[in-house]
Amino acid sequence: MSALALARKAGRLALSKKGFEVKVMRVKGLSSVCDYFVIASGEADMHVKAIAQAVDEGLLKEGYRPNHCEGVKEGNWILLDYIDVVVHIFYEPTRRFYALEKLWGDAPVEELADN
Numbered sequence: 001m002s003a004l005a006l007a008r009k010a011g012r013l014a015l016s017k018k019g020f021e022v023k024v025m026r027v028k029g030l031s032s033v034c035d036y037f038v039i040a041s042g043e044a045d046m047h048v049k050a051i052a053q054a055v056d057e058g059l060l061k062e063g064y065r066p067n068h069c070e071g072v073k074e075g076n077w078i079l080l081d082y083i084d085v086v087v088h089i090f091y092e093p094t095r096r097f098y099a100l101e102k103l104w105g106d107a108p109v110e111e112l113a114d115n
Contacts, residue, residue: 001062001064003028003034003035003036003084003085004024004026004035004036006036006059006064006082006084006085007024007036007037007038007085008024008110008112009058009059009062010038010055010058010059010080010082010085010087011023011024011038011040011112012112013054013055013058013059014038014040014051014054014055014087014089015040015112015113015114016054016058017047017050017051017054018042018047018051019040019041019042019051019089020040020041020042021039021040021041021095021111022038022039022040022041022111022112022113023037023038023039023040023101023109023110023111023112024036024037024038024109024110024112025037025038025039025100025101025104025107025108025109025110026107026108026109026110027104027107030104030106030107031104033086034081034083034084034085034086035084035085036084036085036086037085037086037087037088037100037104037107038085038086038087038088039088039089039090039095039100039101040087040088040089040090041089041090041091041092041095042089042090042091042092043091043092044075044091045074045075045076045091046075047091048075048076048077048078048089048090048091049072049075049078051078051089052072052078052080052087052089055080055087055089056069056080059082064082066080066081066082067081067082067083068081069081075091076090076091076094077089077090077091077094077095077098078090088100
């Protein structure tokens with residue numbers, strides 16, 4: 001699966017758990033860390049954890065295991081690192097505070113929505 005397809009799959013999995021404001025950002029060339037960010041929000045720490053679990057389990061079924069995870073215990077900002085794709089799942093106030101979209105404002109963005 002390409003990095004873009006993996007990012008979109010992660011985004012759709014976040015949407016499946018009612019994640020909102022789900023975006024795929026192409027940071028290739030802007031970041032040496034990865035090619036894509038997936039950014040999603042949840043309404044509470046438990047919601048953020050549920051979204052992260054859905055992404056993790058869904059991608060595991062496709063054969064992808066995160067190289068690194070952070071923030072799972074706290075649930076304010078969970079990061080799942082799949083090397084070429086890094087998934088950021090935020091509690092909404094935390095997302096507004098860190099404003100990754102503004103920090104990476106030059107990155108092309110694809111917004112995902114429930115169909």
